[in-house]
Amino acid sequence: MTRIHIDPALVEAMIMEMGTIGAHSGTGVWRTVYSPAWVAANDLFARWSEEAGLSVSRDAVGNVWSKLAGTEGGKSIVSGSHIDTQTPGGRYDGTLGALSALIALRALSEQFGSPKRTMEALSLCEEEGSRFPGANFWGSRAITGAIAPGDAEAMKGYSGETMAEAMLAIGLNPQAIPSAKRDDIDAFIELHIEQGPILEHADLPVAIVDAITGLRHYHVRLTGEQNHAGAFPMDLRRDPMAGFAEIASGVINTAHRLGRPAVTTIGRIAADPNGAAVVPRSVSFTVDARHPDPEKRLQLYALHEGLMREVAERRGLAIEWEIGIEKVPCLSDPGLVTTFREAAAVQGVPTLTMASGAGHDTQQMAKIARTVMIFVRSKDGRSHTPEEFSSIPDIVAGIEVLAAGLHRLAY
Amino acid sequence: MTRIHIDPALVEAMIMEMGTIGAHSGTGVWRTVYSPAWVAANDLFARWSEEAGLSVSRDAVGNVWSKLAGTEGGKSIVSGSHIDTQTPGGRYDGTLGALSALIALRALSEQFGSPKRTMEALSLCEEEGSRFPGANFWGSRAITGAIAPGDAEAMKGYSGETMAEAMLAIGLNPQAIPSAKRDDIDAFIELHIEQGPILEHADLPVAIVDAITGLRHYHVRLTGEQNHAGAFPMDLRRDPMAGFAEIASGVINTAHRLGRPAVTTIGRIAADPNGAAVVPRSVSFTVDARHPDPEKRLQLYALHEGLMREVAERRGLAIEWEIGIEKVPCLSDPGLVTTFREAAAVQGVPTLTMASGAGHDTQQMAKIARTVMIFVRSKDGRSHTPEEFSSIPDIVAGIEVLAAGLHRLAY
Numbered sequence: 001m002t003r004i005h006i007d008p009a010l011v012e013a014m015i016m017e018m019g020t021i022g023a024h025s026g027t028g029v030w031r032t033v034y035s036p037a038w039v040a041a042n043d044l045f046a047r048w049s050e051e052a053g054l055s056v057s058r059d060a061v062g063n064v065w066s067k068l069a070g071t072e073g074g075k076s077i078v079s080g081s082h083i084d085t086q087t088p089g090g091r092y093d094g095t096l097g098a099l100s101a102l103i104a105l106r107a108l109s110e111q112f113g114s115p116k117r118t119m120e121a122l123s124l125c126e127e128e129g130s131r132f133p134g135a136n137f138w139g140s141r142a143i144t145g146a147i148a149p150g151d152a153e154a155m156k157g158y159s160g161e162t163m164a165e166a167m168l169a170i171g172l173n174p175q176a177i178p179s180a181k182r183d184d185i186d187a188f189i190e191l192h193i194e195q196g197p198i199l200e201h202a203d204l205p206v207a208i209v210d211a212i213t214g215l216r217h218y219h220v221r222l223t224g225e226q227n228h229a230g231a232f233p234m235d236l237r238r239d240p241m242a243g244f245a246e247i248a249s250g251v252i253n254t255a256h257r258l259g260r261p262a263v264t265t266i267g268r269i270a271a272d273p274n275g276a277a278v279v280p281r282s283v284s285f286t287v288d289a290r291h292p293d294p295e296k297r298l299q300l301y302a303l304h305e306g307l308m309r310e311v312a313e314r315r316g317l318a319i320e321w322e323i324g325i326e327k328v329p330c331l332s333d334p335g336l337v338t339t340f341r342e343a344a345a346v347q348g349v350p351t352l353t354m355a356s357g358a359g360h361d362t363q364q365m366a367k368i369a370r371t372v373m374i375f376v377r378s379k380d381g382r383s384h385t386p387e388e389f390s391s392i393p394d395i396v397a398g399i400e401v402l403a404a405g406l407h408r409l410a411y
Numbered sequence: 412m413t414r415i416h417i418d419p420a421l422v423e424a425m426i427m428e429m430g431t432i433g434a435h436s437g438t439g440v441w442r443t444v445y446s447p448a449w450v451a452a453n454d455l456f457a458r459w460s461e462e463a464g465l466s467v468s469r470d471a472v473g474n475v476w477s478k479l480a481g482t483e484g485g486k487s488i489v490s491g492s493h494i495d496t497q498t499p500g501g502r503y504d505g506t507l508g509a510l511s512a513l514i515a516l517r518a519l520s521e522q523f524g525s526p527k528r529t530m531e532a533l534s535l536c537e538e539e540g541s542r543f544p545g546a547n548f549w550g551s552r553a554i555t556g557a558i559a560p561g562d563a564e565a566m567k568g569y570s571g572e573t574m575a576e577a578m579l580a581i582g583l584n585p586q587a588i589p590s591a592k593r594d595d596i597d598a599f600i601e602l603h604i605e606q607g608p609i610l611e612h613a614d615l616p617v618a619i620v621d622a623i624t625g626l627r628h629y630h631v632r633l634t635g636e637q638n639h640a641g642a643f644p645m646d647l648r649r650d651p652m653a654g655f656a657e658i659a660s661g662v663i664n665t666a667h668r669l670g671r672p673a674v675t676t677i678g679r680i681a682a683d684p685n686g687a688a689v690v691p692r693s694v695s696f697t698v699d700a701r702h703p704d705p706e707k708r709l710q711l712y713a714l715h716e717g718l719m720r721e722v723a724e725r726r727g728l729a730i731e732w733e734i735g736i737e738k739v740p741c742l743s744d745p746g747l748v749t750t751f752r753e754a755a756a757v758q759g760v761p762t763l764t765m766a767s768g769a770g771h772d773t774q775q776m777a778k779i780a781r782t783v784m785i786f787v788r789s790k791d792g793r794s795h796t797p798e799e800f801s802s803i804p805d806i807v808a809g810i811e812v813l814a815a816g817l818h819r820l821a822y
Contacts, residue, residue: 196642213641217687229676229699230624230768231607232792234667241677242663248656256645265640266652267689269682276628276697276735278678286687288640324687357641381643 003347004403006107011399012392014099018044019091028088028386029095032131033138034062034166041083045098045123052106054121060176061142061167062125068105070118070410075186077409078369079104079402080122082139082361087130090388092193096376096395098123100191104403108410115410117186127361131166132157140364142180152177187336187409188365191374191402193390195358197381198260205394206349206401208340209373211292212356212363213261214329216301218287220321222247222312226273226281238316240283241271246315250307251287255300261355262300264289292329292355330363333370336405340372343404349397374402413822414758415814417518417807425510426806429455430502439499439797440506443542444549445473445577452494456509456534463517465532471587472553472578473536479516481529481821486597488820489780490515490813491533493550493772498541501799503604507787507806509534511602515814519821526821528597538772542577543568551775553591563588598747598820599776602785602813604801606769608792609671615761616805617812619751620784622703623767623774624672625740627712629698631732633658633723637684637692649727651694652682657726661718662698666711672766673711675700703740703766741774744781747816751783754815760808785813 021044022037024030031037042064046056049066057065064083067076081097101121108115124139132138134155141147152174155163164174199207224238248266255264268286289304291297312319337353344351354375362371376398379389432455433448435441442448453475457467460477468476475494478487492508512532519526535550543549545566552558563585566574575585610618635649659677666675679697700715702708723730748764755762765786773782787809790800 194642195639196644197647198644201647215641219687227792228606228769228794229678230626230674230701230770231605231794232674232768233607233609233671234663234674235671236608236612236792239663239676241659241680245656245659245663245677248652249660252645252650252653252656260644260646263641263643263645265650265688265690266656267640267682267691268685268687269652269680269694271678271680274679276630276679277676277699279676280678283680288688290641357643358639359641381638381647383639383642 002404002407004107004111004400004407006103006396006399006403008392008396011103011396014048014103015091018095018099022085024088025386027090029085029091030088031083031085032087033084033126033135034170038084039170042123045083045102049102049121052102053109054105059142059180060172061139061180062172063139063143063180064123066102066105066121068109068115068119070115072116074117075184076118076120077187077406078120078122078185079189079191079406080124081190081192082124082127084126084128084130086128086384088386089384090386092388092390093195093383094127096193096390097191100399100402103399104406107403108407112407112411117410119406119410124361132163135163137361137364140361142177143182144364144367145178145181146364147177183368185369188362188369188371189374189402189405190360190362191376191398192360193383193388194375194378195381195383196378198354199375199377200379200381202352204350204352205377205397206344206351207354207375208337208344208351209356209375210332210337210353212330212360213290213292214294214297215288215290215325215327217324218321219324220287220308220319221282221284223282223318227279229277229279232279237279239279240317241280243311243315243317244283244285246311247308250311251304254303254307255289258300261357262291262296263357264304290357294329297329327359330366332372336370336372339408340374340401340405343408344401347400347404349401351401374398413815413818415518415522415811415818417514417810417814419803419807422514422807422810423803425459425514426502429506429510433496435499436797438501440496440502441499442494442496443498444495444537444546445581449495450581453534456494456513460513460532463513464520465516470553470591471583472550472591473583474550474554474591475534477513477516477532479520479526479530481526483527485528486595487529487531488598488817489531489533489596490600490602490817491535492601492603493535493538495537495539495541497539497795499797500795501797503799503801504794505538507604507801508602511810511813514810515817518814519818523818523822528821530817530821535772543574546574548772548775551772553588554593555775555778556589556592557775558588594779596780599773599780599782600785600813600816601771601773602787602809603771604794604799605786605789606792606794607789609765610786610788611790611792613763615763616788616808617755617760617762618765618786619748619755619762620767620786621743621748621764623741623771624701624703625705625708626699626701626736626738628735629732630735631698631719631730632693632695634693634729638690640688640690643690648690650690651728652691654722654726654728655694655696657722658719661722662715665714665718666700669711672768673702673707674768675715701768705740708740738770741777743783747781747783750819751785751812751816754819755812758811758815760812762812785809
């Protein structure tokens with residue numbers, strides 16, 4: 001029954017120092033991929049890794065790998081997360097997972113010496129898409145070989161520069177991207193803030209994530225008849241706003257009734273012509289529907305589609321939709337879920353097991369490795385803002401679970 | 412039992428010739444106030460008036476008055492509508508009422524000689540606000556003395572020019588606007604296309620309008636909590652889009668259940684931040700509610716306000732609204748309604764009596780005179796588009812009712 005000790009003072013010092021790099025808006029951080037702040041953050045990550053006795057290497061896209069070699073060799077056990085942020089984000093989203101892996105490996109090395117299996121702490125270069133909107137998961141996609149030749153040259157940033165230009169500006173060679181591919185990773189474990197309120201409402205510090213949700217975006221347009229708001233009686237209208245309201249209530253209620261972890265959101269809407277005294281010709285909107293269960297998600301989508309068709313037909317409205325983002329659920333490795341749940345129990349950290357409703361690098365890494373995630377409680381469920389916050393006791397609990405699980409896998 | 416004859420060929424010829432002035436997009440007309448097309452249209456109206464033996468005068472804002480003097484003098488009986496259009500509008504909205512008055516006076520003069528009471532056909536200079544968004548009812552507001560000193564100098568057009576500049580450019584003196592005020596009008600009768608589908612659905616050519624609707628615009632903002640669309644469970648959200656959907660369905664259903672002539676429209680909506688994967692922070696929208704009955708309109712507003720407050724409170728959303736446009740109902744003179752209904756019956760024109768859901772110059776004229784309106788059936792209930800259309804037989808029926816009613820009032 002091995003227990004790991006993680007030093008809260010060290011954890012807090014590292015989070016606060018890393019948070020000064022790209023500091024913005026008080027407690028915020030603005031650290032887009034390949035920016036000067038990003039270079040400085042990775043240099044710090046590398047320096048701390050070396051101070052911890054880890055051997056540091058950087059790959060073609062700038063991911064930083066800090067290795068604790070195992071006596072028996074074989075495929076690596078990797079933990080980490082992304083070092084880039086939203087504009088601005090906070091100190092925790094992504095960065096906490098990279099620091100936690102480094103802290104866990106340092107603690108394991110100090111307390112237990114060399115492992116049998118090789119472990120690596122990973123600072124992933126890019127996840128947020130906050131400088132290049134098409135770049136999401138750039139770091140993990142390079143590792144899994146999912147970046148096609150020419151992608152870096154074709155991808156444009158918000159300021160007009162290409163990804164290739166941004167790489168060259170800091171000495172990275174876009175032609176070398178294929179060399180970042182890895183095929184020797186056994187397991188990938190990502191610690192991340194929850195970004196939601198489930199742990200807070202359950203009054204628990206840490207969760208083991210058994211799946212990352214499947215999600216589908218519908219881009220829907222309802223078309224009726226544009227009419228004068230005064231001269232057209234209600235009973236003769238074909239009003240797409242009335243149809244939208246019924247559909248919006250319906251899909252939101254459907255997800256609510258199905259219960260957690262089903263979620264459905266209508267975040268985008270536009271009426272045409274959008275005049276106060278005009279029954280609109282058309283209403284366009286998005287439906288974001290998510291469920292981590294491979295079959296229940298299809299049930300959720302089918303319920304939404306059935307409702308949309310029924311409302312449109314009954315109201316004499318034309319309806320058309322396109323499916324935008326479509327992600328299948330990413331199921332965690334059941335063995336890793338069990339390993340980390342048991343490690344948490346021995347460590348004395350109470351956990352729950354939950355699905356992630358947000359996307360993560362782990363979804364990419366799952367293509368080449370067994371995966372699992374660890375969530376740390378988020379204050380008010382917030383992220384992507386300078387106000388995001390997780391307490392040091394909760395973070396320490398999360399790192400203890402991470403380190404205890406890694407100990408079971410590697411020693 | 413006097414019957415009036417209106418010549419369909421003359422009616423059609425005048426509509427089509429007037430429709431060539433500012434012709435746009437095939438059957439459309441683009442004739443904004445004080446534009447060259449507007450000048451030409453009023454010159455044509457004046458020439459036709461003189462050819463019909465009417466005495467023509469123009470007031471300070473460019474309204475054209477064509478008088479058929481009565482043998483007994485006294486206050487005038489006036490009929491007309493506006494000669495300006497949307498950009499583009501069609502051949503009928505407004506213009507039909509000016510031409511109908513002219514045609515009716517010509518027919519009455521030809522068939523019955525001089526009247527006892529003085530009658531005037533009126534081409535109102537501006538109603539649509541299509542060149543100056545603040546100008547609505549410019550012509551009728553000048554007649555009722557509702558234009559304040561300095562208004563013409565302060566009012567800006569869509570192209571940046573002031574109303575005063577536009578007037579001076581065609582030889583009108585903004586300083587003289589107060590001279591357009593009239594206090595010698597006994598009755599104002601406006602013939603207009605219906606702009607809605609009620610006559611078409613009732614299979615009738617003409618309506619007598621007993622009221623112009625009261626209307627109120629609410630500008631509403633619902634504020635909840637912005638959240639991640641994946642990470643926040645449905646049961647913990649305070650989602651303003653869900654609240655909006657319930658309110659939109661509720662107010663639309665309320666007006667529908669109250670039955671004609673209640674109408675409620677949600678035409679404008681905006682979500683903030685309007686992202687597909689974000690539960691919005693706030694949703695802003697308009698509620699346009701209309702009822703011509705002075706008491707029932709207040710009941711309609713109270714039902715809407717009660718529902719909005721209840722939904723917001725139950726869902727933990729903040730709600731605030733401002734009232735924008737607020738118009739009290741404009742009731743037609745009961746005596747004039749009876750006169751024109753009886754005249755229609757004698758004339759053999761089947762009518763119904765209905766409220767107008769749209770606003771008209773008549774609302775302004777009602778401040779200084781008894782009023783009533785005559786509606787002519789609109790194809791598909793359409794207006795403010797080149798496709799607006801009323802048939803010559805329906806128009807002739809409408810002008811016969813107008814002329815027959817004027818005959819009762821003036822001979």
